Amino acid sequence: MKIIFMGTPDFAVPSLEALIEKFGVQYVFTQPDRPKGRGNKVTMSPVKEVALKNNIPVLQPIKLKNNSEMIELIKEYKPDFIIVVAFGQILPKDILDIPKYGCINLHASLLPKYRGAAPINWCIINGEVESGNTTMLMDIGLDTGDMLLKQTITLDDKITAGELHDILSNNGAKLLIESIEGLVNKTITPEKQQDSLSNYAPMLNKNLAEINWNKSSKEIHNLIRGLNPRPVTYTYYKGITMKIYESEVVDKNSKLEPGTIIAVSKSGIEVTTKDKVLLIKKIQFPNSKPLKVSEYLNGNDIETNVKLGKEF
Template identity: 40%
Template structure:
């Protein structure tokens, strides 16, 4: 297996297993690029990214430019004389001079089966859409948004128990395995990049906090997927009596009676949706600990039959 001189470009937890795998495979990681340290957490303390911290712990130099569009940053990158750059959830656009600098180009570890779910939030969007499977694509990057030719793919099923957190971890581990395979194959001349098909292109738009608002006028199956897809970020919620209630877990309630969407159906926090109902099994009031639905209702006076506000009504207010 040829040992390569690499640049690694990544920021969040998702990227750490790939960087670790490259180090353990014996490649020389000449430099790591990551997003600059930013305020995070309840105290808004300035924190280095997970990739930044891993690199420092392993004695790898770290650069945190705010942009790669200027000539100085591009010259510094080219001076590293890398065989390849590996990019995993980095967060900056790579201009053409960066893409062209490494001998074998820039390879991206992307969390979907391209061309489905190009863009910023492929893990969450695949869950929200009810896809039967997703996976990892190792892609030879070009100037487009996740449009480059593909080197390797592998898939994982999405089940009724899959959450954004479990899928994130499965795909991060899969990406780590595939990027090592892809670099070996590319360096040895065994792998040829295949263009993405024109059919099946979808875009995984960036998530906002508003995406987490639960809309009872949607089907119950969608609302339940929403909770699995958007926990922990951006989080799911509904408003009632001036409080924003976080919903951490939910389950289908196929036995529930039909009612106006948003109707509280029982003392276990089962809510009617457009088609069916969902039971909110773990919720959290502001400043309180998470509790199950029944415990929430014991501490929050909400009679059965109450109709909760839905997103459509709220948007119109």
């Protein structure tokens, strides 16, 4: 099997490792090394690290579109498959048409729902009760190709985006292997997506992360879960940024203005919302690490009757 793999972040690593073990991978394409962290140290992608450990040639074009050198290289290799997992670039038709069996993409959503860059986060933000992976044959659209196989998992109201990311990342590796074997053995019939059932899952930004206390407790709780571990929701306590990592909806009503702290204990910080009360359980203030509220209260105070937000 002649396979080219295209991927970049942690999510793609289990898939690459599974393909190396099962079939072998001859070339890896990944995004260019970029500055990262507070020190802006130039860092290679997790996929590149795995490729180098396995002595696989790595190519890092800034763009594949209109890149005649890269397109010719792929044509000369005559791959059976190009496998794409969170690569970060849309492949041009010139490349999509090259592999014998096509280009397979692993997408962390039950397509056609949540096409786009952040399906895991938006699935949780929107309070979905199930999620999963889909493999598809790629076309020139954004996550619009014919579907091959799906995996479905049930979600509870506590799972975070980070936890779902890890589950789908590991499960997806197995789904890719099954998809490749199914296409080769002609046991899979590709299925067209119903565009009318699709939702767009755009990239996340910091503006999305600021909590609006006029929303319902459940909406805020889902946002907190959906943006954990990044970019992390935040609010302001007495004008100081307070990040919130973990919460719980409390079946309690209050007539006080949304965003008001009504109780503080080792269990957490109770805050009013549009409908009920939200219990904040894990927080982070500037120049400190994330702490359970019970840990933070060992040497610090949180006052009641304070309204969270920009105006306090």
